[in-house]
Amino acid sequence: MNRVQPEHHRDPQDRPRWRLWWGKVRLTIGVALGMLLAGCAQTDDPRRAAYVLMDISDNYVQELASAQALTRFLLAELQPGDTLGALFIDNSSYSDRNVIAQTTFDDRPSLATQQKRLFYAEVDDFVSGIQVPSAHNDITGGILLATERLRSVDAGQRVLYVFSDLQEDRPPWLERDFPVDLDGVEVVAMNVTKLRSDNHNPQAYRERLAQWEQWVEDNGGNWRLVNDLQQLERQLAQR
Numbered sequence: 001m002n003r004v005q006p007e008h009h010r011d012p013q014d015r016p017r018w019r020l021w022w023g024k025v026r027l028t029i030g031v032a033l034g035m036l037l038a039g040c041a042q043t044d045d046p047r048r049a050a051y052v053l054m055d056i057s058d059n060y061v062q063e064l065a066s067a068q069a070l071t072r073f074l075l076a077e078l079q080p081g082d083t084l085g086a087l088f089i090d091n092s093s094y095s096d097r098n099v100i101a102q103t104t105f106d107d108r109p110s111l112a113t114q115q116k117r118l119f120y121a122e123v124d125d126f127v128s129g130i131q132v133p134s135a136h137n138d139i140t141g142g143i144l145l146a147t148e149r150l151r152s153v154d155a156g157q158r159v160l161y162v163f164s165d166l167q168e169d170r171p172p173w174l175e176r177d178f179p180v181d182l183d184g185v186e187v188v189a190m191n192v193t194k195l196r197s198d199n200h201n202p203q204a205y206r207e208r209l210a211q212w213e214q215w216v217e218d219n220g221g222n223w224r225l226v227n228d229l230q231q232l233e234r235q236l237a238q239r
Contacts (some may be wrong), residue, residue, distance in 0.1 A: 045156030050074055050085040051146040052123075054100075055164035056088050058133035059195065066191045067163040071123050075116045081105045083153045086123050087146055089164060090134035091171055100126045104153060132217035138169045138190040147185055147191030159186045164213050165193045189225045 019230040037156040047096065052074070054067045071086065078084055085102035087093070101122040144161065148205040170176060189212065198205040 003086050006204040031046050045085070045154065046171055047081045048078060048157045048159070049085075049153050049155035050161065051085040051150055053142050053162045054086065054088045054127075055137050055142075055162075055163070056100070056130055056134050057067060057088055057137035057141070057164075057169070058135065059163050059167065060137075060163070060193060061130060061133040063163065063191055063193055064127045064130075065230070068123060068127055070163075070190065071120060072159060072189075075120055078105060078111070080105050080112050083155060084119060084150055085146070086119075086126075086228075087142060087149070088126070089137050089139055089142040090228065091136045092141060093138040094172060098142065098145060099149070102149060127131045136169045136171050136196045137164065137167075138170050138174060138176070139164055139166065140180070141174065141199065143182075144176075144180050147180065147182060149170050150185060158184055159188060161188045161190050163190050166208055180219045182216060182219040184220075186224060189215045189223070191227055192225065200210060206235060 005217060052067055052071055054064055055061070056064070059223040071084075072082055077187050081104070083102070083104040086100040087098045090098070101119050103115045105115055139162070143162070146160050150160065189209070192209065194205050210227060212227075
C-alpha cells in the first residue's frame, strides 16, 4: 500500500486541494455509512449494532485491508450506546473463538474513545497475525454466530457486513442446512471478489450472488451488495 507523504513533503500549493478532496471523501463515506446503518425501517430505539464478518480462507485473506478500512469508518460513525463486533470465517465458524472483538460504547466520551482504540487494535493485531489462511470457509456458520451476537444486544438497527468471495467450501461433517432467523438484520455483502474460474464463466459469479440473496431473504433478512463507494451512493440515493 502506498503511504501518503508527510505534509511537509508536499508542494504548499497542492495542500489545500488535497485537504479539500480528503474532507469530501470522509464526509461522503460517513454520510453513506450512517444512512446504511440506519436501515430501511425506522424504530423507536436509536441504538445501532454492526458486525464485520471476515473470511480468512486462502481465496480471500489478502482482501482484509478493506475490512480494516470499514472498521475504522464504523468506529468513527458509531456513537455511545451503539455496538460493534468483528468475527472471522474459517473451517468451522460457529464458535466463540471466532469472535475477534465486541464492544458497546460507553456514554462517557473518554472511555468510548479508549474502547474504540482497543477495538481497532484487536482487529489490526488479528489481521496482521494471520500466518496460514483457512483451507475451508464456513460462511453460514459465521453468519449464524454474528446474527446471534447482534441479537444479544439492545439495538433498533442491526447490520452485518460480510467480507468474502461467497464461495462457501465447508468441511463435509458440518451441518448447516437448517433455517437461520435473520429477521430485522440487514446483510451487506462487501467487496465480493471474483474467483479465477469466474473469468471463464461470469454467470457463475452472478448465480452465486443470487443464491445468497435468496437465502438471506428466505430467512427473513434484507440483502445488499456493495463493492465500491460509488455503488453504495447510488443504492442509498434510491431509498
